[in-house]
Amino acid sequence: MSGDRNDNDVLRQLRDINKNRECWRENIDDVAAKLNGNYSVAVKAKSLWILGEMGLNYPAEIEAYLEDIVGYMQDDDSKLRERSTNAMGRIGRADKNLVIPYLDKLMNMRFDESENIRHAFIWACENIASNAPVLFCEKLEIFYELIFDSGKKVRIEAPEMFRVVGKTKPDCVKPYLDKLEWIAQNDENPIVRIHSAGAVRITKKSM
Structure with a gap:
């Protein structure tokens, strides 16, 4: 006690x-x-x-x-x-x-x-x-794969990394834009769709 x-x-x-x-x-x-x-x-x-x-x-x-x-x-x-x-x-x-x-x-x-x-x-x-977005420009594939994680919380958060990096380093995110747009339109989870769409929007705005 x-x-x-x-x-x-x-x-x-x-x-x-x-x-x-x-x-x-x-x-x-x-x-x-x-x-x-x-x-x-x-x-x-x-x-x-x-x-x-x-x-x-x-x-x-x-x-x-x-x-x-x-x-x-x-x-x-x-x-x-x-x-x-x-x-x-x-x-x-x-x-x-x-x-x-x-x-x-x-x-x-x-x-x-x-x-x-x-x-x-x-x-x-x-x-x-x-x-320090440059630290992750060569690591974005990791976060793309996490969009398909088994955990819902992980899937929801993963697209946010592209928004953060895309805000100041849009060229790093550019190769993923088509994939993120597809996810934004087709993923089963509405929040994953919203976060993916946000990442695309922020990145395109910064280009």
Whole structure:
């Protein structure tokens, strides 16, 4: 019982930190310490999420903890793999150079058995691509294949990567326009159709 109570206390502290953004910089070390302590999955998952958001605002201060964050992409617990993948996306959105050394590991998350993690992988790549689309110009076939994934959440999210890249690098998306237009007209899922049509529209507007 005392362990549960302590766990709840730590989670409450983390929620308080998350709400008080003006105190984020001074609390990075404290939050990161939870990754290596004897804490529950819930505490580590919350810490990973907050570190990702902190990294979006203070990427240089997060750099020292990147190895710890990346390590959880190989964890046995799917929630921790998901949250570390999310965090890498936010950190990479702020500074692509921080995540480039780990990009291959991030790309491997598309093979994860968990639909939530494959979805988180696409979301993380979108975050990075929003400021560094060139990193994914040669990798778009991966996201095209994910439009046909077995998971509905993955299928819905995958076309969004073409919208993000097409907004600033339309030439990279151009080879996929005919395919995306076909999906926009014929896919069984209405949201996949909408997102595919949006990717086509944004890309053509940027050309």
